[in-house]
Amino acid sequence: MITSCTKGSFSEEENASLSSSTPTLNHRSRAAQEVLQQQLTDDPTLASRMEAIEQFTSPYQQDLPAFKLLKNGNIEIPVVVNVVYNNEAENIFLSQIKSQIDILNADYSGTNKDISQVPSYFVPVKAGDVHVRFKLDTVIRVLSKKTSFGTNDGVKKIAGGGITPTDPETKLNMWTCNLSNGILGYAQFPGGKPATDGVVILYNAFGITNLFPYNLGRTATHEVGHWLNLRHIWGDAQFGDDFVGDTPLHTGANFGCPASGARSSCSGSPVMMTMNYMDYTDHLCMYMFSAGQKSRMNATFVAGGPRNSFAQP
Numbered sequence: 001m002i003t004s005c006t007k008g009s010f011s012e013e014e015n016a017s018l019s020s021s022t023p024t025l026n027h028r029s030r031a032a033q034e035v036l037q038q039q040l041t042d043d044p045t046l047a048s049r050m051e052a053i054e055q056f057t058s059p060y061q062q063d064l065p066a067f068k069l070l071k072n073g074n075i076e077i078p079v080v081v082n083v084v085y086n087n088e089a090e091n092i093f094l095s096q097i098k099s100q101i102d103i104l105n106a107d108y109s110g111t112n113k114d115i116s117q118v119p120s121y122f123v124p125v126k127a128g129d130v131h132v133r134f135k136l137d138t139v140i141r142v143l144s145k146k147t148s149f150g151t152n153d154g155v156k157k158i159a160g161g162g163i164t165p166t167d168p169e170t171k172l173n174m175w176t177c178n179l180s181n182g183i184l185g186y187a188q189f190p191g192g193k194p195a196t197d198g199v200v201i202l203y204n205a206f207g208i209t210n211l212f213p214y215n216l217g218r219t220a221t222h223e224v225g226h227w228l229n230l231r232h233i234w235g236d237a238q239f240g241d242d243f244v245g246d247t248p249l250h251t252g253a254n255f256g257c258p259a260s261g262a263r264s265s266c267s268g269s270p271v272m273m274t275m276n277y278m279d280y281t282d283h284l285c286m287y288m289f290s291a292g293q294k295s296r297m298n299a300t301f302v303a304g305g306p307r308n309s310f311a312q313p
């Protein structure tokens with residue numbers, strides 16, 4: 001456990017305790033990190049691949065050369081939505097799917113309506129346009145005998161009652177399904193295997209739904225952030241490191257809708273960026289990426305980066 005206010009190293013973060021508690025009924029998923037821990041155990045070469053990605057991307061965090069390499073100034077990511085359903089409620093409407101694509105495009109272009117709520121002290125470090133766009137490519141619907149899925153990637157395998165990804169090197173695969181244990185979604189970080197690459201979102205947290213306070217499609221905004229190499233803003237440890245220079249240290253995950261100005265208990269009591277998409281706050285109360293997070297995401301697309309296959313013309 002990192003106990004000082006110094007941001008830790010990669011290895012410290014990977015070994016960080018996952019013991020901090022989450023409320024039972026209204027928690028967001030901490031599954032991305034748990035899935036990563038399992039994958040690191042199962043695949044002895046994953047840690048070194050992720051370390052190499054860290055070495056490669058970190059120089060890009062000081063300025064923004066990455067997006068200059070993108071076609072027309074933006075990366076456009078084709079999205080395959082794999083709807084794995086066991087009943088009609090889980091076989092979500094196309095309109096719900098489209099609402100999710102719209103939310104991703106708003107949040108990743110910084111044109112979300114609530115961006116105006118960013119407090120003045122964080123305006124200098126807000127991302128603005130991340131220059132990533134999402135285009136619905138295909139919707140694949142699969143009737144499954146499985147009534148719910150866990151985080152073991154069963155939904156990504158036919159043998160697990162799900163479906164394998166389509167062209168995962170060039171298309172972002174999203175799966176919607178029923179997830180057990182109150183999990184809203186989980187993601188695979190860059191460096192993982194193509195066969196399991198993408199994000200999984202609870203069917204009624206995908207797009208605009210009635211699952212208040214997780215009803216505004218920002219579970220996917222958060223999980224796609226992981227898919228583009230972002231860590232939780234608290235670094236998955238007390239005062240942990242998210243490898244981003246302009247995000248303040250957080251005591252830990254924040255939930256609900258903290259009042260603006262909530263401070264970390266770290267020495268110096270920095271104001272936490274609880275409205276960041278990579279915290280665990282309610283969808284209504286998260287509405288920004290930081291400029292450093294934008295650089296970190298953009299760095300995945302440059303030549304040699306782990307998402308460069310998505311940047312090919």
Ligand SMILES: [Zn+2]
Binds near residue numbers: 029222223226
């Ligand atoms: Zn997460």
